[in-house]
Amino acid sequence: MVRMDRNDHETIQAVLSGDKEAYGALVVRHSHSLFRVAFRITGNEADADDVVQEAFLRGYRKLEGFESRANFGTWIYRIAVHCALDKVKHRRGGETSRVGDANDPELDQLQVADRSAGPERILLSGEIGSMQETALHGLTATERTAFILRHMEDRTTVEIGAALGIEPNAAKQAVFRAVQKLRRRLAPLRVAT
Amino acid sequence: MKHLTEEEMIEHAYGESDNIVAVERHFASCPQCAEGFADLEHDLTGVSRLNAPPRDAHxxxxxxxxxxxxxxxYAHQKQRFAWFSMNAGWAKGLGYAAACALLMAGAFYAGRQWEHSKRPSMAQVEHKNPPVKQPVVVVVLDEHLDRSERFLVQLKHADVDLSEMAQPMRDEARSLLAANKVCQQKAAKSDDPELNTALEHLDTLLAQAANSPGGLNTQSISKLQQEMNSDGLLFEVRVLRSRIDDHKKDGSNTAKGGTI
Known part of the structure; x- marks a missing residue:
């Protein structure tokens, strides 16, 4: 039976003292937020479930190194972002037909042209989400994750930098590049609406 | 205020502008930037937040x-780690001990080498301090002279009661005569005329005492004392012994722990 009456730090102390079951409370408490960000980064439900499990496994192994002053939710969140990023990179590395180089304007145009038969059809067929997904997948893994954390998870550039292991300014630039690319790729939708 | 760049607009859209009030004031006075920002917000709003599929409470x-x-x-891990750290501690201790032993061995070896380099070789020692063979001779000679001195003292006082002392003195004379032959051979190699003369004189007296016809008696002893000047020989022996004592003292200082 998972005890939920202790805060994160008390629970961590219990785990480190040999109460393995106490870790279950941390899993229950933070698994939903981890699944959400994992799904947004991976874009896949099954992958997101894998990421959540992997994140809690890594967190358990590294629990001795967890600083008591830190926030466990933030800490395990960062681990989950790393796991999701690894998953995306691994998946992209294994893809035989990639979306293409996001910096290639011709490919950008080609992708949009391939996936759309015109603004009217998009609006009518409800393929806006698909366009967005395609545009997001045209970003690099870091740009995509930075944009998701900024745009969807409402994280600051400092938090994004910490989650990605990069400097805040680099995180800000990643967000800028992501927005610029998305706007360019989603321009046809703007005309349609 | 200059027109805002796209980056500044994106920064402002996410609430991370350095000066939000100044940017808003600029938008109010610059329709071009205001329109550009409106387009940006429209595009960003259009990007859905990709809501994750719901997960139930369990x-x-x-x-x-x-x-x-x-x-x-974790407790097992800690125990394992504790055991490991204990072993690591032992290993560390053993490592230190081994290092200390190695250091001591090295120091010992270095000391030996240093001492060896500083200590002259045996050949050098022999060169600087020639073999002190003399002390061996000296010891033997000293012992022989000691016995000879006692014999000469007995001979000096033998006329008082000779009956009981005659045979033992003759035996002692014979024994001393044989020893004196050896000492003479040794002394002959040395360049010491006083010693050689004394031993030669002693040899004649001992030969007379050991081989006198009819044994030692008052007459033969008197003859030894007068003709052989046993008292003078006793003096020579004592002088030689004093020289030997001095030589032994010098030898002990120069060849202490040496070749004797």
């Missing part, structure tokens, strides 16, 4: 159930 418990079996117990 999702966390299922996740826990899936990973719990693969998690080791």
């Amino acid at each position: 999702y966390g418990e299922r996740v826990w159930g899936s990973i719990a079996p693969s998690l080791p117990l």
